Amino acid sequence: MARNCTVIPNSVPSDAGIAGAGVLLASAITTGLSLGLSASLVLQDVLKRSSSRNPSVIRRQLLNGYSDQQIMVGIGLQSVGLVKADSLVPYHFFLIWMLALLSMATHNATLLALVQDFKRDWVLRWMRQLLMFVNLALSCVYGVYVLQSKIKGLPATLPIGCVWGLDSTSSNVGGLDYVGTIATIAGNCVVFGLATWYLQSRRQRFYRIVQIVGLVLMSAIAIGATVRAYLLSQAFGRPDVKLSDEGEKQWSFGQLLSLLMLILPVISVVEVMRGAIAVAPPVPDDDKQSLLNGELSDIPRFRGSD
Numbered sequence: 001m002a003r004n005c006t007v008i009p010n011s012v013p014s015d016a017g018i019a020g021a022g023v024l025l026a027s028a029i030t031t032g033l034s035l036g037l038s039a040s041l042v043l044q045d046v047l048k049r050s051s052s053r054n055p056s057v058i059r060r061q062l063l064n065g066y067s068d069q070q071i072m073v074g075i076g077l078q079s080v081g082l083v084k085a086d087s088l089v090p091y092h093f094f095l096i097w098m099l100a101l102l103s104m105a106t107h108n109a110t111l112l113a114l115v116q117d118f119k120r121d122w123v124l125r126w127m128r129q130l131l132m133f134v135n136l137a138l139s140c141v142y143g144v145y146v147l148q149s150k151i152k153g154l155p156a157t158l159p160i161g162c163v164w165g166l167d168s169t170s171s172n173v174g175g176l177d178y179v180g181t182i183a184t185i186a187g188n189c190v191v192f193g194l195a196t197w198y199l200q201s202r203r204q205r206f207y208r209i210v211q212i213v214g215l216v217l218m219s220a221i222a223i224g225a226t227v228r229a230y231l232l233s234q235a236f237g238r239p240d241v242k243l244s245d246e247g248e249k250q251w252s253f254g255q256l257l258s259l260l261m262l263i264l265p266v267i268s269v270v271e272v273m274r275g276a277i278a279v280a281p282p283v284p285d286d287d288k289q290s291l292l293n294g295e296l297s298d299i300p301r302f303r304g305s306d
Helices: 021-046 057-083 090-119 122-151 160-164 175-200 207-232 253-273 285-292
Strands: none
Touching: 021 057, 021 090, 021 207, 021 253, 057 090, 057 122, 057 253, 090 122, 090 175, 090 207, 122 160, 122 175, 175 207
């Protein structure tokens, strides 16, 4: 649909596929579960309670599933949002950006807890690196769109794509919004650089400190993005644009499907517990240097233990 940047509508339709109650709840629940699992694994590792009798395979498998699901949802939402930039208003565009921040926080928290598992296989390691880069690139593009809409004072009911053909107008947006948007873009780049170093580095200097500080930072980002999205959404808060209907408050099949997707990682866990899938246990601390040197190719496989 071609965008119309000349007529400013009084209101815009809702979009439950982006800002529906089920979509927001599913993202928040997935992020919360992932952060909790990551924290439990890091705490167990710090307290030296990981052993061959308690290799935490189940939690690691569950965390890996939720992380994969969340980052793919984030990349998918951002990709669709860019394709629909000629019809999406800044309200929905910004909510997609917040959900992308949640997916980034989830994936980075998982990276902190499971980095040795990813380093075990170079294919998995570089696949993670690619997903991280794609998510960062899309997030930066979204940040530029959001920043341009604030600089030019884009009316809330015009499509976000109009920022490139609209002359600057008077805007009531405060300087804090500009600073916050720029800081978010810069922060994403810094976090990506640190995550890349953490994933690819062969030297494990300050390993525990990086894990703990990183988890605190990812938790803060996740909480901030969740609160901002919920306060702005029609389903749980007050949007900054007039919507012509209340479709984002209604529970449809799509909203329920978003929550049902949370069950998928649990199915893999059940298969591990039943012995249908064999997975490798976590790498002990004294074997991490061997792992970095590529010497742990014959690691025993566990079929079901927490």
